Amino acid sequence: MDNIVPKSYVTNAPPPTSNLPENPTQMESDNFRGKKRKKPPIVKKGSSVWEHFTKIEECEPDDLRYLCNYCWNDYACDTKRHETSTLWNHYKNAYEASPYKVDEKKQKTLSFEPKKGGKEGEGSLVAVQFNKEACRQAVARYIVLDELPFRHVEGEGFRQMVRVLQPRFDIPSQMTVARYILKLYYEEKSTLKNVLKNERVSLTTDTWTLIQNINYMCITAHWINREFQLQKRIINFCQITDHKGETIGKEVEA
Structure with missing residues (x-):
């Protein structure tokens, strides 16, 4: 009877001691003790502005240049010597004026863009998206x-x-x-x-009367631009009471 262990002692007794660490994470730290943990490599992301420019393959290695995908102007693109602020400023202006600006970032397709003022068949390929x-x-x-x-x-x-x-x-x-x-x-x-x-413009007028006896006048502006090309634009199309010079003069002034 003296060798029998009381039941209460068995139920309330602490677990047997062992060499296990008190802190569960201590075992993992002991395995790496004496070794330096390697930090994950830092991946530097390039500027997204390069998505809107195409590299010129024929340029010199010391003078890398890119073409704008919207107006085809070329810019220096050596990232070690040039910043991207100029490209961002150009992109904001050229992108808004371009019919090829896109909303999606994937699935580009090549499209033939005819050259302005060029002969039939002249142009270049551009990457466009819907x-x-x-x-x-x-x-x-x-x-x-x-x-x-x-x-x-x-x-x-x-x-x-x-x-x-x-x-x-x-x-x-x-x-x-x-x-x-x-x-x-x-x-x-x-x-x-x-x-x-x-510009210095010259105004011309053209008047006519419909079969319903309604009088109309068209005002056209003519000028010569810096490339010595004659330009003309309709700047007004309005209804007038009659074709008298005084009436036309007042409408032009208005």
């Missing part, structure tokens, strides 16, 4: 340039053609096209005002 906003602006310009009615975009023939050309493009309604054309008008008007600030 852009819904650029497509709508292109449709608005198409309606204006070809003098088509707004409802043209709702015609079945036009819709079938667009589905073949770009199935991802959601064709806008005639009301949406009208809003884009109005926006385009204000943009072109602002651009023309900035041009005429630095």
Whole structure:
């Protein structure tokens, strides 16, 4: 009976001692004791501005240059000697004015861009992506340039053609096209005002009468730019009461 261990002592007794560390993480630290842990390598990410420029392969190794994907101007691109602030400033201006600006970051496709003022077949390849906003602006310009009615975009023939050309493009309604054309008008008007600030212009008028006895007048501005090219823009189209010189003069002044 003296050798029997009381039951209460068995249930309340602490666990047997051993060589296990009191701190569970002590074993892991002991395994690395005397060894320096290697820090994870720091990966430096390059500037995202290079996504909008294409490297010129034929340039000299000491003079690396990149081409802008939107206006094709070239800039120095040696990252060890040049900063990217100039490229960012150029990108913000060229990107906004480019019809090839994109919303997506993947799945680029090559497209042939004709050279402005060049012969047929002259141009270069550019990497483009689908852009819904650029497509709508292109449709608005198409309606204006070809003098088509707004409802043209709702015609079945036009819709079938667009589905073949770009199935991802959601064709806008005639009301949406009208809003884009109005926006385009204000943009072109602002651009023309900035041009005429630095030019000496000559104004000409053209008047006519409809069969309903309604008189109209068109005012056109002519000037020669710095490249000695004759330019002309319609700056007003309005209704007048008659074709008298005094009436025309007051309308031009207004």
